[in-house]
Every structure is written in C-alpha cells, then in structure tokens.
Amino acid sequence: MSITINDEEMSWNQGMTVRQMLDAMPGQLHMVVVRVNGKMVSRHDWDTATVPDGAKVEVVDIIAGG
Amino acid sequence: MGKILKELSYTPGQIDKGYNNRTLYVNVADNTIKEKPVGDKMKSTFTGGKGFDLWLLWNAVNSNTKWNSPENEICIAAGPLGGTPIYPGAGKSIAVTISPLTGIPIDSNVGGHFGPMLKYAGFDAIEVQGIAEKEVVIFIDGPNHKITIEEVEGLPEDAYSICEELTEKYSKEDPAKISIVCSGTAAKYSKMGILNFSYWDRVRKVIHLKQAGRGGVGTVFSHKNIKAIVATVDKMNIDLLNPADKEGLQAVGRAHSKEIRDLDPKQNEMAVLGTTHLVDIMNDYDLLPTNNYKFGAHPKYKKMDRDAYRTLFHKGFDGCWVGCSVACAHCVMDFELTSGPQKGQKLHVDGPEYETIAGCGSNCGIFDAEHVIEMNFYCDTYGVDTISVGTATAFLMECYENGLITKEHTGGMDLSFGNKESALELLHQMARGEGMGHILGQGIRYMKGHFEKEFGADRKFMEDIGMEAKGLEYSEYMTKESLAQQGGYGMALKGPQHDEAWLIFLDMVHNFMPTFEQKAEALHWFPNFRTWFALNGLCKLPWNDIVPTDNKETAEPAKVIKHVQWYADFFQAVTGVPTTPETIISTSEKVYNFQRIFNLKMGHGKRVDDAVPYRSVGPVTVEEYESRVERYDGQLKEKHGVDPAGKSSEEKVAILRKFREEQYEGLIDAVYKRRGWTTDGVPTVEKAKELGIDFPDVIELLEKNQ
Numbered sequence: 014m015s016i017t018i019n020d021e022e023m024s025w026n027q028g029m030t031v032r033q034m035l036d037a038m039p040g041q042l043h044m045v046v047v048r049v050n051g052k053m054v055s056r057h058d059w060d061t062a063t064v065p066d067g068a069k070v071e072v073v074d075i076i077a078g079g
Numbered sequence: 080m081g082k083i084l085k086e087l088s089y090t091p092g093q094i095d096k097g098y099n100n101r102t103l104y105v106n107v108a109d110n111t112i113k114e115k116p117v118g119d120k121m122k123s124t125f126t127g128g129k130g131f132d133l134w135l136l137w138n139a140v141n142s143n144t145k146w147n148s149p150e151n152e153i154c155i156a157a158g159p160l161g162g163t164p165i166y167p168g169a170g171k172s173i174a175v176t177i178s179p180l181t182g183i184p185i186d187s188n189v190g191g192h193f194g195p196m197l198k199y200a201g202f203d204a205i206e207v208q209g210i211a212e213k214e215v216v217i218f219i220d221g222p223n224h225k226i227t228i229e230e231v232e233g234l235p236e237d238a239y240s241i242c243e244e245l246t247e248k249y250s251k252e253d254p255a256k257i258s259i260v261c262s263g264t265a266a267k268y269s270k271m272g273i274l275n276f277s278y279w280d281r282v283r284k285v286i287h288l289k290q291a292g293r294g295g296v297g298t299v300f301s302h303k304n305i306k307a308i309v310a311t312v313d314k315m316n317i318d319l320l321n322p323a324d325k326e327g328l329q330a331v332g333r334a335h336s337k338e339i340r341d342l343d344p345k346q347n348e349m350a351v352l353g354t355t356h357l358v359d360i361m362n363d364y365d366l367l368p369t370n371n372y373k374f375g376a377h378p379k380y381k382k383m384d385r386d387a388y389r390t391l392f393h394k395g396f397d398g399c400w401v402g403c404s405v406a407c408a409h410c411v412m413d414f415e416l417t418s419g420p421q422k423g424q425k426l427h428v429d430g431p432e433y434e435t436i437a438g439c440g441s442n443c444g445i446f447d448a449e450h451v452i453e454m455n456f457y458c459d460t461y462g463v464d465t466i467s468v469g470t471a472t473a474f475l476m477e478c479y480e481n482g483l484i485t486k487e488h489t490g491g492m493d494l495s496f497g498n499k500e501s502a503l504e505l506l507h508q509m510a511r512g513e514g515m516g517h518i519l520g521q522g523i524r525y526m527k528g529h530f531e532k533e534f535g536a537d538r539k540f541m542e543d544i545g546m547e548a549k550g551l552e553y554s555e556y557m558t559k560e561s562l563a564q565q566g567g568y569g570m571a572l573k574g575p576q577h578d579e580a581w582l583i584f585l586d587m588v589h590n591f592m593p594t595f596e597q598k599a600e601a602l603h604w605f606p607n608f609r610t611w612f613a614l615n616g617l618c619k620l621p622w623n624d625i626v627p628t629d630n631k632e633t634a635e636p637a638k639v640i641k642h643v644q645w646y647a648d649f650f651q652a653v654t655g656v657p658t659t660p661e662t663i664i665s666t667s668e669k670v671y672n673f674q675r676i677f678n679l680k681m682g683h684g685k686r687v688d689d690a691v692p693y694r695s696v697g698p699v700t701v702e703e704y705e706s707r708v709e710r711y712d713g714q715l716k717e718k719h720g721v722d723p724a725g726k727s728s729e730e731k732v733a734i735l736r737k738f739r740e741e742q743y744e745g746l747i748d749a750v751y752k753r754r755g756w757t758t759d760g761v762p763t764v765e766k767a768k769e770l771g772i773d774f775p776d777v778i779e780l781l782e783k784n785q
Contacts, residue, residue, distance in 0.1 A: 019345060019628065045584060046360055055363050073346050074631055075360060075584060 016068045025066050031059040034070070046073040081230035084215065085110035091224050092201030096323050097159030097653040098122065102135065103202040105217055105228065107303060108149060108209030112226050117203055124771055126614035127203060128158030129186045130670040132175035133677060135206045136184060142680050146179035146270075146295065147302050149210050153274075155194060155260070155308075156204035159654055161616015162195030165317055165332035166649060167339055168618030170195050170400025172276060178294035178573070179270040180467070180522050181550040183678045185294025185573050188613050190399030190408065191276025191287075192258035195616075196221065196310035199319060211304035218249065221312040231306050236264040237460040238275040241307055242286045246279070250311050254279040254286070261307040262297035263462025268512035269520025271467035271552075272297030275459060280410075282395055285427045287408065289399050292464040293576050294551055301462070315401065323655030331648045335621060339404040343625050348385075350397075353407040354433035355388040361437070365707075366557045366583060368442040370496045371473035372546055372694050373703050375557040379446035383436055387448040392430050405620050407432075411452055418503045419457055431455040431465070437555035438469020443476060444496025454506065461510040466576075467522065468509075470552035472502055474523050474545050475515070483536035489515045523547040543693045549574040549683065558695045560710075561587040563598040566746045569691040570602065572674045578619065579606045585637050599749035601637075607667040608643070614670060615650065622646070669770045672754075672762045676777055679761060679784060686760040689747060697739040701728040704735075711735055757785060 014025045018038065026033075031047055031054050047054045048071040054062045064070065092099045100117045117131075125134045132154035139152045154175045163169040172194025178185035197205055200221030207217065214234070218227045235241050241261045250257035259277040266272025274291040291297075322328045343349050347356045358380060361367035365375035381387065391411050398406040409430035416422055431439075431451050439454040440446060458465045478484050479494035486492065492501045492515065508516025518529060523545045530536035546553040551574025558564040564587075567580030582601055585591045592598045612619045623639045630636050643660045651658040678684030698704040704711055705728055712723040715731060719738050723731055751758060755766035761784045767773045 045364065053359050053363070057363075071345055074626055074636065075347075 014066050016064055016066070016070055018070045018072055025064070025068075029064050031062045031064060034064050035059070035072070038072070045075045047071070048073070081213075081232050083227050083229050085112055085228045087112040087226045089114065089201065089224050089226065094198065094320050096321060096655050098127070099198065099201050099203045101202060102131065102156075102204040102206065103197075103219070103226070105205065105207045105226070106209040107207060107211035107215055107217070107228060107305060110228050112228065114202075124669055125673075126159065126611075126666055126670065128156050128161065128616050129173040129175060129610070129613040130673075131156045131158075131204045132173060132186065132206075133184060133670065133674055135204060136175055136177070137673075137677055137680070139206065139208060140177060142682060144177055144681070145182070146177050146299055148177075150208060151177045151299060152206045152208045153296060153300055153303070153305075154204060154206045155197065156616070157194030157198045158614055158616030160649060162198045162315060163317065163320060163328070163332070163649075163653065164315060164401045165329060165336070167332075167336050167403045167405050167621040168400065169616065170403065171612075171616045171618050172197075172291070173613050173616070174274055174291040174296045176294075176296045176299045177681065178296070178551070179298045180295050180524070180552075181574050181683075183549065183573065183681045183683050184674060185296060185551075186613060186674075187274070187291035187293045187296055188578060188618070189274065189276050189291035190278075190289035190618070192278040192400075193260050193276045193308070193310055195315055195400075196258045196312045199312040199315050200310050205308070207303065207305065207308070210302065214304050214306045216245070216306050217308045219308070219310040221310060234306050238263040238288055238462055239286065239460050242275070242277045242288065245307055245309055246277070246286060249309055255281055256313065257309065257311045259307050259309050260300075261462075262301050263460055263510075265461035265463045265506075265510040265520065266297040266301040268517055269463055269509050270295045270298050270522050270525070271464045271471075271520060272299075272301055272462050273459075273464050274300055275462065278399060283393070283410075283412070283427065285410075287399070287410065287429055288459050289408065290459060290464070292466060294573060295464075297462045320653065322653045324652040327648065328652035331645050331652060335642070335645055336402070336404045338627065339621060339625050342628065343405070346625055349620065349624060350404070350406040352385050352389060352392070353397075353409045353430060355431070355436060356385045357433040358384045358436055361433075361556070364587075365560070368437055368473075368555050368557055370444045371442060371477040371544060372553070372557060373477075373700070374706060375559075377441055377446065380441065382446040383440050383448040383451055388430065391448060391452065400618075403618075405618070405624070407620060414449075414452060414456070416453055416456070418453065418500070419507045426456070428452060428456040429459060434555045435465040435469065438466050439472070439502065440469075442469055442473040442555060443502055445499045445502065447499060450499045450503075453503065457503070457506050457510075461506065463506075463509060463520065466554050467552040468506065468519075469555070470546050471519050471523050471526070472505060474526065475505070475519055477544055478526075478530060478536065478541065481540070483530055483541065484534055488534055522550065523552055524550045540699075543699045545692055546694055547575070548691050548695075549688055551575060553695065556581070556583060558583070559697055562742055562746055563592055563601060565691060565696055565743055566598065566602055566750060567606075568695065569743070570689045570747070570750060571606075572671070572678065575691075575695075578613075579609055581605075591637065595745055595749035596753075598746055599753040602750045603753050604638070604664060607664045607671055608638075610667040610671050611646070611663050614667065617646075669772055672766060672770055673772050673777075675756075675760075675762055676767070676772070676780065680780055684760065685784075686747065686751075686758070689760060691743065693736065693740070696743055697735055698732055701732060704728050704732050759784075761785065
C-alpha cells in the first residue's frame with residue numbers, strides 16, 4: 014500500500030488526507046499545488062480530500078507566475 | 080509593391096562573443112540608412128537588448144518628445160545571448176519606444192525570430208526614426224548584405240495576411256528564413272497597438288505570431304507609416320555566434336534543456352499547456368482577476384482552465400525559438416470564428432496565454448475558452464494588446480454596471496459583465512476606429528477624463544476602479560492581499576506589468592517577507608534580475624517556471640539560484656566576461672536606474688508617478704468587502720486592532736483603506752531607500768556615479784531634481 018509523490022514512493026494509510034500526506038513529507042515545503050492522479054486538489058480541500066491507494070501525486074513548488 | 084526609396088549595401092558582419100559591435104539606424108522620413116558603432120563602454124554599461132534600445136532612444140529624443148513626434152523611435156534588439164539556438168528561451172527581442180499610453184519609455188519582450196535574425200544579419204539593434212510620407216517596408220536582406228526602404232501599396236491591413244504576403248515575396252523558397260515585424264489595422268486607431276513578430280512552423284506549415292504587446296509600440300509603428308520590417312538570413316547556428324567558450328556554452332545549454340525536458344511533464348506541463356496551467360492555481364488562491372479585479376475567483380473558471388485548453392490545443396512542438404524545450408506557445412487548428420470580418424472562416428490561430436485568458440475572460444466576467452481564443456486572434460491580427468484590451472473592457476463594463484455610462488453612450492450595446500458578444504464588437508469597432516470601441520482603444524486614463532467631461536461620470540470612483548498606473552493598464556493578477564506586489568506593479572518603471580516583479584506567492588502565500596525592509600530587498604533583487612533577461616534577449620520562463628527538484632532545500636528557493644548560476648555561466652561562455660549571480664544584479668542595476676532617469680527626463684519618474692488605484696490595494700466597494708468579510712474583519716481586528724463589531728460595511732471599508740494606503744506609502748519609502756533614491760523616487764547623483772551612468776546630461780538632470 015503506497016503512493017508515489019514526484020516519482021518517489023511513500024507509504025499510504027487508509028483515509029490519508031492531502032494535508033496528512035504533506036505533513037509526512039520531509040523538508041520545508043513551499044508548494045502551493047497538489048495534483049492527485051492528474052487532478053488539482055484545491056487548497057481549501059486539503060484537510061478533507063483523501064488520497065487513494067496507489068495514487069500518483071505531484072507536489073509542485075509554484076514560485077513562478079508572472 | 081512600390082518603388083525602392085533607398086538601398087544600401089553593407090559589409091557582412093561577424094558576430095564576436097555575442098556582439099556585432101554595430102547597430103542599424105533607419106530614418107523613414109529622409110530615407111537615411113546608416114551603421115552606428117558599438118563601443119566597449121556601451122556594452123559594459125547597457126549590456127544589449129533593452130539597454131541598447133534605451134541608450135539609442137535617449138540620444139534620439141528630448142524632454143518634449145511625444146509618442147507621435149518624428150524624433151521618437153522604435154528600437155528593437157536581441158541582446159548578446161539572444162539567438163543562441165542551444166539555450167531554452169534564448170530567442171527574444173525587446174522593443175522600446177516612447178509610449179502613447181504613458182509618455183515614457185515602454186519595453187516589450189517578444190518571441191518570434193526577428194531579433195535573432197537581425198543579429199545574424201549583422202546588427203545588434205535597429206532604431207527607426209521619422210514618419211514616412213507613404214507606407215513603407217524596411218527589408219534587411221542578410222544573405223545579400225543589403226537594406227532597402229521600399230514604398231508599398233496594396234498590402235493587406237491585418238497581421239497574418241501581411242506576414243503571408245511578405246513571406247511569399249521575400250522568402251518563398253524557405254519561409255523559415257524570414258521574420259516579419261508588423262502591426263495591424265486597430266493600431267492605427269488605438270493607443271494600445273502591438274508589434275507582431277513572425278516565425279515559421281515547419282511541421283504545420285503555418286506562420287505563427289508573437290507579440291510585443293505592452294504600451295502601444297505598434298501605435299507608434301503605424302503612425303510612422305511603417306507597414307513592416309523584414310529580416311532574412313541563410314542560417315542561424317552556434318558557430319556563427321563565435322562564443323568565447325563553445326564547449327562551456329553547449330554544456331550549460333544542454334543541462335538546462337535536459338532539466339526542463341525531465342521536469343516539465345511532472346510540474347506544470349508548459350510544453351503541453353503553456354501558461355494556461357496558471358488559471359486553476361490563480362483561481363484557487365483568489366488571484367484570478369474577475370469582474371474588473373473585484374474578485375479573485377469564480378465557480379465557472381473550469382470553462383477556461385488548463386483542461387479546457389488541453390482539449391483545444393493542437394498537439395506538437397510549439398516553441399517560439401529554435402529547440403526551446405519549454406515550448407509554451409500553442410495553437411488551435413481549424414478554429415471557426417464567430418464574429419467580425421472573418422466570421423465563419425476556419426483558421427489556424429495562435430493559442431492564448433494566461434494573461435489573455437484572465438484579461439479577456441474572467442476579468443470581463445466571461446468564462447469561455449473559445450471566446451478567449453477568438454479575442455486573442457482578433458487582437459493579434461488587428462494589432463492590439465490583449466492585456467490592455469481586457470483590462471480596459473473590464474473597466475468599461477464596471478462603469479456600465481454602475482450607470483456611469485449607459486446604452487445612450489455605447490450605441491445601444493449592453494456592456495454588462497459576461498457579455499461576450501459586446502466584448503467582441505468593441506474590438507471590431509476598435510479596428511474600424513468607430514464608436515465606444517474607438518474610445519476604449521485610447522486606454523483607461525483617457526476614458527476616465529472623457530467620461531467625466533462628456534457624461535458627467537464620477538471621477539473619484541473611476542480613479543479607484545480604473546486599473547491603470549502611469550497610464551498603462553494592469554496585467555492580470557490580483558494584488559489586494561500582497562503589499563509587495565502592489566509595489567511591484569506601482570513602482571514598475573514602465574507601468575504595471577508583471578515581468579518586472581512578481582512576488583505574490585512569496586509575500587501573500589508564503590509570508591517570506593513580513594517586514595517593509597524584506598519587501599524592499601525583494602523589490603531590489605527581483606526587478607533587477609528580471610531586467611537582465613531583457614538586456615540579453617532571453618525569456619524568463621526557463622528560470623522559475625520549471626524548478627530543480629531540490630530547489631526547496633536551498634537557502635532562498637524563490638531565486639532558483641541553481642538557474643541563476645547557469646545564466647551567469649551562459650553569459651560568461653558567450654561573452655568571455657567573468658560573471659557571477661552578484662554581477663548579474665549589478666549589471667542590471669545600471670540599466671534599471673537609467674530607465675528611471677529616462678522617465679524623469681520625460682517629465683515623470685517621481686513618487687507621484689508610482690501612485691496606484693485603490694482597487695489594487697483593497698476593497699473599493701461594500702460588495703467587495705462583504706464578499707471577503709471574514710478575511711477583512713479578521714485583518715481589522717488582528718492586524719490593526721480595530722473591533723469590526725457594530726460597524727457598517729461602509730465604515731469598515733474606509734478604516735481598512737486608511738491602513739492599507741499608509742502601508743503602501745511605507746513600502747515606497749523602504750524601497751526608495753534600498754534602491755538609493757531620494758524620498759521623491761529620484762536616483763541620487765551618488766548612485767548614478769556608483770553605477771557608471773554619470774553622463775553629463777544625466778547628472779545635470781539629477782541635480783535639478785535632488
């Protein structure tokens with residue numbers, strides 16, 4: 014039972030929310046965009062949206078724009 | 080086509096370490112064509128690109144010069160790194176002129192192949208002066224080392240048609256060897272005219288256009304009676320550039336290209352979606368301008384988000400420069416137009432970028448991907464700026480909804496937010512020089528005066544909601560919750576365009592800069608670093624739109640220091656000049672301050688010119704306040720120590736405004752101090768001397784204004 018975040022494997026728990034997933038990631042994060050299986054998860058939903066087993070997750074540092 | 084007015088043969092050039100060491104001067108009034116030398120002082124002070132443009136223009140105009148004065152010039156340059164095939168984003172040109180919207184220099188960074196071709200043809204920049212008696216084409220024939228000014232009759236009015244006809248005329252056998260600069264019919268009637276720069280798509284066999292969009296450079300071009308500037312070359316390659324360190328250049332170019340190819344698919348998919356990926360993000364962070372910047376998000380945003388454009392964009396490579404791995408320029412094939420002179424036609428059209436989606440879409444209350452594509456097409460082919468058109472239309476719509484203008488003034492058009500038919504009709508009117516569209520084309524600053532004088536509209540309200548500064552319409556980001564970005568726009572040298580400073584995420588989202596001094600430091604480093612791209616003929620997207628996987632572990636992730644070092648290596652490999660991340664900033668600072676001083680020469684460039692409309696700072700109306708009441712009430716209580724309980728929304732709007740306007744002034748003080756400027760926003764004499772821009776006329780000007 015695992016997911017991949019930016020191509021790196023991470024263990025997965027039943028009911029894991031996006032927020033819990035981010036908290037478990039190492040290092041200081043500056044990311045603002047999370048995509049689960051290609052779909053962006055609004056930051057307003059990070060506490061409630063769950064990550065399914067086997068999900069392919071992208072956590073992208075957005076410092077650009079402009 | 081008409082007669083040749085002047086023809087000049089020139090000695091073939093040889094690029095040496097990024098420079099031809101000469102520029103080209105053309106006067107279309109008296110048909111002068113001549114070369115000008117580029118010396119070491121010019122290179123070390125101004126670098127190239129925008130720096131060269133500004134220096135040439137400075138010497139051409141005086142403090143009384145207006146946009147339509149004969150001595151005003153159009154200057155276009157690539158820069159010493161522009162035209163390097165191996166490096167992503169290295170095919171840019173920078174166009175500079177005295178803007179019809181602002182009265183000060185405008186610089187506009189554009190893709191397409193003209194700047195590189197001008198360089199391979201033998202010139203580091205072109206400056207065009209004078210007003211031609213009849214319409215002319217300037218042709219720089221690189222392979223035959225010849226320049227002509229040719230009188231033209233019967234060329235089409237619109238950009239795509241002009242480029243097709245001139246490609247056929249000058250480079251029929253290989254359309255990849257030509258690039259054309261032209262405007263379009265609406266540039267004649269508006270002050271927001273653009274220059275289109277062409278390049279050939281070998282796979283689809285179509286012409287693409289990229290735009291020098293901001294500030295009305297196309298209006299000046301059209302007023303000069305120039306139909307097109309054309310350059311042709313035989314080839315463009317790394318050997319012809321004669322870089323100081325070819326192997327070093329190849330190494331850094333390959334490294335940056337590879338990283339983009341590896342990481343872009345996992346990050347923002349620029350090669351598939353371009354900048355359209357920003358729509359979702361901006362909406363999520365309440366930053367997507369909606370209904371004239373009243374709001375920052377809308378439930379219908381998905382009708383024009385990244386997935387909407389994913390289905391519309393044609394698949395295939397879409398780089399605006401040879402081999403650029405970002406490849407963010409996209410297009411739609413067989414797109415059927417629903418309005419205007421080409422209604423019903425199915426055409427290849429270039430795809431919109433984020434700014435156009437937000438400006439002509441959400442900011443006008445319109446959420447329709449195909450509408451934005453049509454607006455984008457007509458703006459390009461008519462030769463007007465999608466950002467100014469979008470922001471000015473949004474202003475007009477809010478004026479209409481508030482009864483400042485009525486159907487009596489609009490010729491019966493309903494200009495409510497969301498009315499896409501009216502938005503398109505305004506654009507078509509602009510191209511015909513008729514009706515409300517013609518007024519729109521004069522820009523927000525003009526409209527405010529016109530509506531007050533002619534219709535008795537409330538000037539104060541229009542000053543609050545009219546999103547222009549220095550006369551230029553805002554580009555498409557909400558700044559209400561980012562003080563640093565309010566300053567980034569307000570203190571931008573040419574007016575509120577995001578290419579000088581974009582600090583919203585750092586400031587609002589990450590809160591990396593809690594103090595005025597930290598914001599001021601960011602408003603020193605970032606504008607100077609971003610300026611450097613314009614000095615060198617580069618695109619900024621490869622710098623921070625795709626970032627290294629370990630970037631977040633660096634001391635200052637926002638600077639993407641690994642890439643900054645690569646740019647230093649790139650510059651050193653081409654020019655042979657020892658370069659570090661620190662010298663990049665000190666190099667840019669010369670030109671940055673020179674441009675501020677240029678504004679001063681033109682009667683602007685002081686603190687009063689850095690004022691911003693209150694809509695960019697906070698909620699103007701009760702409707703805006705109440706739409707984010709939790710946020711604003713919370714700020715009043717926690718940040719400013721004011722209990723909102725029992726106060727009316729009108730009272731709370733006024734209290735918040737007082738605090739926010741004080742903060743903006745505090746930021747200006749801190750930024751001017753950091754930049755070495757007086758409290759009135761003028762670089763000091765000492766600063767000019769320190770930077771080596773202490774030319775006698777500069778010092779004379781500064782001494783009068785200390």
